[in-house]
Amino acid sequence: MKPDDPNIRWVEPPKLGMLGKSYLMLFLQGLTTALRHLFFHKKITLQSPEGRHAIVDPPRYRGVHRLNLDEQGRVKCVACFLCSTACPAHCIDIVAERSPWPDREKYPKVFNIDELRCIFCGMCEQACPVEAIELTSFYDLTGKSREEMIFDKEKLISVYRETKDREPMPSARIPLAPREVSSAAGGEESGEHRVKGEGRAGPLAEREEYVKPLAEREEYKGEQP
Amino acid sequence: MLPILLESLLKIALVVGGLMTAAAYLVLGERWIAAWIQDRVGPNRAGVPLTRLRLFGLGQPMADGVKFLFKAEFTPAQVDKALYFVAPVTIFVTALAAFAVVPFGSVLPTGWLPASWGVSEPIRLVIAPGIDVGMIYVFAMGSIAVYGVVLGGWASNNKYSFLGGMRSSAQLISYELPMGLGILGIVLASGSLRLESIIQRQADTGLWNVFGQPLGLLVFGVASFAEASRLPFDLPEAEQELVGGYHTEYFGVKLLMYLVGEYLHMVMAAFLIVILFFGGWHFWGLTGSSDVVTWPVAALRVVVLATKVLAVIFFFMLARWSWARFRYDQLMSLAWLVMLPLGMVNVAYMAVWAEYGPRLARWFGVPEAAAMTAAGWAVLLAAWLVATLLVPSRSDNRPRLDAGKGTVPFSWQTSSTPGSDPSMPRKLGQSPEAEEMPLR
Numbered sequence: 041m042k043p044d045d046p047n048i049r050w051v052e053p054p055k056l057g058m059l060g061k062s063y064l065m066l067f068l069q070g071l072t073t074a075l076r077h078l079f080f081h082k083k084i085t086l087q088s089p090e091g092r093h094a095i096v097d098p099p100r101y102r103g104v105h106r107l108n109l110d111e112q113g114r115v116k117c118v119a120c121f122l123c124s125t126a127c128p129a130h131c132i133d134i135v136a137e138r139s140p141w142p143d144r145e146k147y148p149k150v151f152n153i154d155e156l157r158c159i160f161c162g163m164c165e166q167a168c169p170v171e172a173i174e175l176t177s178f179y180d181l182t183g184k185s186r187e188e189m190i191f192d193k194e195k196l197i198s199v200y201r202e203t204k205d206r207e208p209m210p211s212a213r214i215p216l217a218p219r220e221v222s223s224a225a226g227g228e229e230s231g232e233h234r235v236k237g238e239g240r241a242g243p244l245a246e247r248e249e250y251v252k253p254l255a256e257r258e259e260y261k262g263e264q265p
Numbered sequence: 266m267l268p269i270l271l272e273s274l275l276k277i278a279l280v281v282g283g284l285m286t287a288a289a290y291l292v293l294g295e296r297w298i299a300a301w302i303q304d305r306v307g308p309n310r311a312g313v314p315l316t317r318l319r320l321f322g323l324g325q326p327m328a329d330g331v332k333f334l335f336k337a338e339f340t341p342a343q344v345d346k347a348l349y350f351v352a353p354v355t356i357f358v359t360a361l362a363a364f365a366v367v368p369f370g371s372v373l374p375t376g377w378l379p380a381s382w383g384v385s386e387p388i389r390l391v392i393a394p395g396i397d398v399g400m401i402y403v404f405a406m407g408s409i410a411v412y413g414v415v416l417g418g419w420a421s422n423n424k425y426s427f428l429g430g431m432r433s434s435a436q437l438i439s440y441e442l443p444m445g446l447g448i449l450g451i452v453l454a455s456g457s458l459r460l461e462s463i464i465q466r467q468a469d470t471g472l473w474n475v476f477g478q479p480l481g482l483l484v485f486g487v488a489s490f491a492e493a494s495r496l497p498f499d500l501p502e503a504e505q506e507l508v509g510g511y512h513t514e515y516f517g518v519k520l521l522m523y524l525v526g527e528y529l530h531m532v533m534a535a536f537l538i539v540i541l542f543f544g545g546w547h548f549w550g551l552t553g554s555s556d557v558v559t560w561p562v563a564a565l566r567v568v569v570l571a572t573k574v575l576a577v578i579f580f581f582m583l584a585r586w587s588w589a590r591f592r593y594d595q596l597m598s599l600a601w602l603v604m605l606p607l608g609m610v611n612v613a614y615m616a617v618w619a620e621y622g623p624r625l626a627r628w629f630g631v632p633e634a635a636a637m638t639a640a641g642w643a644v645l646l647a648a649w650l651v652a653t654l655l656v657p658s659r660s661d662n663r664p665r666l667d668a669g670k671g672t673v674p675f676s677w678q679t680s681s682t683p684g685s686d687p688s689m690p691r692k693l694g695q696s697p698e699a700e701e702m703p704l705r
Contacts, residue, residue, distance in 0.1 A: 062653040070587030077302045078583070085306040 089180075098207045101177035102162045105153050107196035108172050108209050115197070116172035119146040123164035123173050131157035132164060151193040155181055171210050176203045268382045276392045280364055288528040289326035295582050296325075302586045336517030341421075344514060348420035353515065353522035356413025360529035363406035365392045366399040367536050368461050370567035371546045374558055387556070390567065391461060400448055400458040403537070404441070407492060411437045413526065414494075414501055414511050421514035429510025432593065433494065433501030439600040440491035440498075446608025447485030450478050450615040451541045464545030468554035473544040476638040480611040480645040482542045484604050489534035491600070494527060496585040500593060535577035539570065543577075546570040602656050607648050614644045 041048065059065045086093055095101050108116045119136035135150035164173050176199060183189040191199075293308065300307030311328045312319035340346060370390030378384050389395075396402060411434060418430015451474055452458055455466040467473050475482050491498040502510030509515075512523045539545060546552060546566035553562060591599065618640065626636035 058653060061656075062649060064649075066588065071583070074302050074583050074587040077304060077586075078298070081304045083301075083306050084304050085300075087306070 095177045095179075098177035099210075101179070102160045102165075102175040103177050103179040104155065104175070104181050104199055105158075105164070105191065105196055106174055106176050106199035106203060107151060107193060108174060108200055108204075109197065114141065115147060115151075115193070116170050117148045117151060117168075118144045118170055118172070119148040120169065122167040122169060126163045126167035127158075128161060128163065129157045129159045131155075148193065151196060153191045153196065154189065155183075155191055156186060156189045174207075174209070176207055178203060268378075268384050272384075272388060273392060276390070280369060280392055281361065283369075284361065284364060284529060284532065285525070287532065288525045289330060291528055291532070291578065292329065292524075293322065293325050294578075295585075297322075298579070298582045299586065302583075330521070333517055333521040338517060341514055343422040345420040345422065348416045349514075350519070352413050352417035352420055353512075353519040353526070354413075355416065356410050356526035357522040357529075359406045359409045359413065360526040360533065363403050363533055364529075364536075366396050366402050366460060367391065367533070368464065368540070368545065368570075370570060371464075371552075371563060372556060372558060373563055374560055389461065390563075394461065396459065398458055399460045400452070403460075403533070404445065404448075407530075407533075408441065410526070410530065413523075417515065417523070418511035421511070423514050425507045425509070426511050426513045429501045429503070429507045429513070432503075433511060436491060436494075436498065436500055436596060436600075439597060440488045440604070443484045443600060443604035443608040444488035444492060446605070446612055447481045447488060448541065449608075450474075450481040450611045453612070453615040453619050454478065460540050460545075464540055464547060465554070465556075467544040468547035468552070470634065471547075471549060471554075472634040472637065473542065473547075475542040476634075477641045478611060478615060478644075479641050480607060480614070480648055482538070483645065483649075484608040484611060485541065486538060487599070487604055489538060490581070490584065491596075493530040493534045493581070495531060495581055497588040497590050498596060499590060500596060503590065531578065531581055532574070535574045535581065538577050539573040543573055545573075598656070603652050607652060610644065610648045614640070 110116050117134075118139075119134055121134055121136070124130075124132035124134050131154040133150065133152040133154070134148050136146040137149040139145055139147040141147070160175065162175050165175050168174075178199065181189070297307040307322070308325045309322040310319055311322055311324040313324060314327075340349065368389070368391040372390065373388040375387045414433045414437065415430045418426045418428075418433070421427070451463060454474060454477060455463045457463060457466070494501045500510075502512070504510070507513070512520055515523055546569050547554060548569045552566045552569055558566070618637065622637060622640070623633055626633040629636065
C-alpha cells in the first residue's frame, strides 16, 4: 500500500504539551506505575497444581467428554452417529449394534473418542438429540501413551460417574425452567431474568433442552418407556 | 614479584568468581522483579536438587546453567563458522576484561602480611591498581564489545540477526559519543582518568559528582542504558520485533556467553555510574576518606559500594518495565539531537566552572560545594528546558506526501477542501471524480 493510497485514513497523533515533550511526566508515570505494581498490587498467580482456577460455569465449560446414563443405568446414546458426523476433528468412533431394549433401535457397542484429536469445540454435545454425550469441566487431562488417550465407552461412563453430582445433566437441571421459577417467585420478576440471575446457565438456559423436560418435547412424546 | 602475582591472581579469582555468581543471581533477581511488577510470583520452585527444599527458587541459576551447558552443541549450516564462534567469545571476554580497572572496594589495611614478603604498598581492591588510563581502557573494551554484537549478527546469516546487528552497531556507536562527553565533565572535575582517584576526589571533598553535575549524570546514564542495550534502548534484541536480535541463532554455551556478557555490561554500567557520580565506596559519616583504614572500615567500604551498585542495577531492572522501547528514529534523534548537545553543554559548563568556579564562589561568599550544586542543577534545568523547546517532536513517523515536490508545506491538517490537494489523503466514499483524479 503506497502512502498516497486514497483508502488510507490518516489519524493525527495527539499533540504533546511542554511536559510531554520534556519526557518528564512520562518518566514519572512509568516509574510510579512499575513501583505501584511492585509494592502494592496483589499477586494473581495461582500455584499449580496446588491451586486451581474456579470454573465459573461448569455446564458451559468444554472439557473432557462423558457418556450419560439414564435412570436405569443404560447408556443414553442411541448410536445415531450425529456426533461423529458433526465432529470436525473426526475423533469419535462408534460401532452400533441392535438394541436389546424396546425403546430404541440401536445402542453403541463401541464408543471411542480420541481425546488427542479432539479440539473441544462442543459440536458433538450440540448435535446429540438425547443428551448422551456431554463435555464436562474436567480439563487437565494427561496420559502416558497415545492409546491411553483414546477414551472408550467404559472410560467415558466413568467420567460421567465422576462428574454427575457436580454437573447434572441438562434434564436434571430442569428446576431452572422459567415457568416454575416465576411461579415460585410470585410473578414479581420475569422467569428469564431469574434464570440469568442464578448465574449457572446463562443464555444456555434459554435453549429448549435446558428448560423443557425431555419427555415433554414433541419429538419424544410417546416414545419414552 | 611472587607476592604481587599471587595478589593479582587472588583478586582476579575473586572478581571473576564474584561476577559470574552475581550475573547468575542477577538473572534470578531480574526475573523476580519482572514477575512482581507484573503481579506474578516469579521463579520459586527450583531449590536444592533431589530434595523438596525450594529456598524461594534460589536454585534457579544452577538449573539454568546446567540447562545451558547440557544443550547439544550444534552449528547451523548457513553460518560463518569462525565468526559465529568468535562473536560471543569477544563480547564475553571484553565485558569481563573491562573489570580489571574497576575498584570493588577501597584498600586493605597494612601490616598483617609477613615483612619478608616485601609487600610495602597497601593492597588496593582493584585487579590492576594505578592504571592512569582506566576510563579509556573501560571504553576501549566497551567498543570492542560492539564487534561481538555485529559479528554475531553477520555470522548468523539470518535476517533477524543481521537487523539486530545493524541496529546495535549504529546504536552503540552513536551513544558512545554522549557517554564520552558525560565522562569528560567528571575528568575535568577530578583531574584524573583513574577510577580510584575519581572516587578519592569525591570522598575527599564529600561532594559526589551527582550534585555538581547532574546534567552529566543524565547524559551518561541514558548513554549507559543504551550501551548496555537495556530497555528502553534494547533495539539490538527487541524480542517482539526481531525474535532475539543478533543472538537468534545462538544457543547453549554460546548463548550463555552472550547473555552473561550483556549482564556484565549492565553491571559495568552500574559500577561506572556509582563510581563516577555517586561517590563509589564513600558515604558521609560511615566510611571516611583516609587511605589508611582498619578492617571494619575496609569491609564497610566494600559493602557500601556493593549496595550502591545493586541499587543502580535495581533501577535498571525497574526501568525495563517502566518505559516503552524507543522507535529507531527516536533513538537516533535522542542520541544526536538531545544527548550530544546536552553532553557538550555539560563539558562547557564544567570547563568554565573549573576555571572560574572557585573564584566566583569566593566572590559571592558561599561555600564552593553549595555554589557548584546550585550551578549544576541550574544548568540541568536550563538545558532540559531548551532541549524541550527546540528538539522537534518525534511522535509522528508517517511518510511525507509532499516530499520531493519542493513547494508544498506540511499541510495535512490545514488543507481546506478534502480531495482538492493531491498531497492530501482523501476520505473513503468520495465522489467518483475525486476517485479518478490522478494523484501526481
